[in-house]
Amino acid sequence: MTEGERARIAAFLDRPGVVAVLAALNGKGEETRLVGGAVRNLLLGEAVNDVDLATTAVPSETIRRGKAAGFKAVPTGIEHGTITLVANGEAFEVTTLRRDVETDGRRATVAFGRDFGEDALRRDFTMNALGLDRDGALHDYCDGLADLAARRIRFIGDAGARIREDYLRILRFFRFHARYGEGEPDAVGLAACIAGRAGLAGLSRERIRAELLKLLVAPRAVEALDAMAGGGLLMPVLGGVPYPSRFAAIAAELGGQAVYPAFRLAALAVTVREDALRLREKLKLSNEEFDRIERVALALEGLSGHAEPMSIAELRHLAHRVGSDAVAGGLVLLATGTDGAAVQDAIAALGRTPPFLPGGRDVMKRGVPAGPDIGLVLDRARHAWIEAGCPAGEMEQIGFVEAAITGLRAT
Numbered sequence: 001m002t003e004g005e006r007a008r009i010a011a012f013l014d015r016p017g018v019v020a021v022l023a024a025l026n027g028k029g030e031e032t033r034l035v036g037g038a039v040r041n042l043l044l045g046e047a048v049n050d051v052d053l054a055t056t057a058v059p060s061e062t063i064r065r066g067k068a069a070g071f072k073a074v075p076t077g078i079e080h081g082t083i084t085l086v087a088n089g090e091a092f093e094v095t096t097l098r099r100d101v102e103t104d105g106r107r108a109t110v111a112f113g114r115d116f117g118e119d120a121l122r123r124d125f126t127m128n129a130l131g132l133d134r135d136g137a138l139h140d141y142c143d144g145l146a147d148l149a150a151r152r153i154r155f156i157g158d159a160g161a162r163i164r165e166d167y168l169r170i171l172r173f174f175r176f177h178a179r180y181g182e183g184e185p186d187a188v189g190l191a192a193c194i195a196g197r198a199g200l201a202g203l204s205r206e207r208i209r210a211e212l213l214k215l216l217v218a219p220r221a222v223e224a225l226d227a228m229a230g231g232g233l234l235m236p237v238l239g240g241v242p243y244p245s246r247f248a249a250i251a252a253e254l255g256g257q258a259v260y261p262a263f264r265l266a267a268l269a270v271t272v273r274e275d276a277l278r279l280r281e282k283l284k285l286s287n288e289e290f291d292r293i294e295r296v297a298l299a300l301e302g303l304s305g306h307a308e309p310m311s312i313a314e315l316r317h318l319a320h321r322v323g324s325d326a327v328a329g330g331l332v333l334l335a336t337g338t339d340g341a342a343v344q345d346a347i348a349a350l351g352r353t354p355p356f357l358p359g360g361r362d363v364m365k366r367g368v369p370a371g372p373d374i375g376l377v378l379d380r381a382r383h384a385w386i387e388a389g390c391p392a393g394e395m396e397q398i399g400f401v402e403a404a405i406t407g408l409r410a411t
Contacts, residue, residue, distance in 0.1 A: 167199030178218035299330030
């Protein structure tokens with residue numbers, strides 16, 4: 001380890017919550033170590049958001065020691081040996097050392113153990129098998145430190161065997177490469193992922209969705225998706241034809257901006273509403289995710305097939321139907337390789353559109369009874385308002401409502 005790594009580790013191990021939990025769980029025949037992503041991120045100099053600990057103590061003993069120390073003990077995954085201890089306002093996920101008894105590609109039956117090495121070797125990638133004890137000593141059972149330094153995502157032991165234990169590791173391989181890797185994906189791991197791709201069909205839609213959305217926002221998502229597409233892995237995940245070149249253009253446009261993952265998914269896999277419906281079923285999207293993707297799809301449908309660029313008024317009519325953010329997203333997606341300045345001007349014009357303030361009460365005050373005519377009047381008034389350039393004054397907007405009422409009464 002470098003001096004910088006040692007300093008980061010020492011500072012982390014001196015945090016009050018870490019000190020308190022390790023002091024409570026260590027001693028009297030038991031040992032607890034920091035493991036997994038926390039160790040990896042400490043060595044990389046990245047933020048540690050989730051603290052995972054591995055312990056020789058069985059769950060009941062973890063709970064007993066935690067409560068004796070005044071911590072809150074929550075049995076978040078007790079059937080798998082996991083207890084969450086809350087100390088000094090910080091959550092620590094503590095898991096008893098395990099060994100696999102049986103796996104079926106989706107979940108494992110485990111037995112508790114006391115061997116840190118055996119527990120580490122049942123993990124997925126070498127960089128995730130690193131451990132750190134209370135004294136700051138690093139425990140590396142499979143050259144994870146070297147792989148971490150090389151930014152190489154490598155399966156522990158036999159890659160095919162690791163994948164058959166849990167086929168989600170195929171997606172994790174690409175997600176971790178997109179997040180931490182450099183250069184080409186590990187050839188052995190890539191070949192094993194391709195060979196095991198049929199196993200993806202047995203995974204739950206929720207697990208696939210969670211991994212894919214994390215992958216899409218990772219720094220090297222473009223390269224990872226290209227590797228997936230080249231290995232025949234992307235279409236089975238999406239259930240349809242992907243658009244990796246469009247995703248690449250959008251990723252370059254966005255850079256490191258934190259953009260809702262659903263928009264990136266739309267960039268990768270959506271051109272029409274049927275694509276959004278397919279993704280909802282294939283990935284079991286949340287209602288919010290589907291709404292965002294569906295509106296982008298509807299915007300793309302509305303923006304496509306025009307011989308000339310749509311006028312600002314036409315864009316505003318479309319924005320009224322599907323939302324300004326969806327139209328802006330659709331414009332960006334369709335602008336790949338075209339005049340970006342014109343697109344930005346159109347998006348800026350949409351952003352300058354003032355709100356249309358009149359509502360149902362304003363219509364009823366002018367003698368229109370409650371019922372479908374209310375919506376009809378507002379639609380006609382808003383249409384005329386957009387055609388007139390969207391004036392901002394409330395009284396001027398009311399004028400469009402009154403004109404719409406007059407027109408309704410005349411028919």
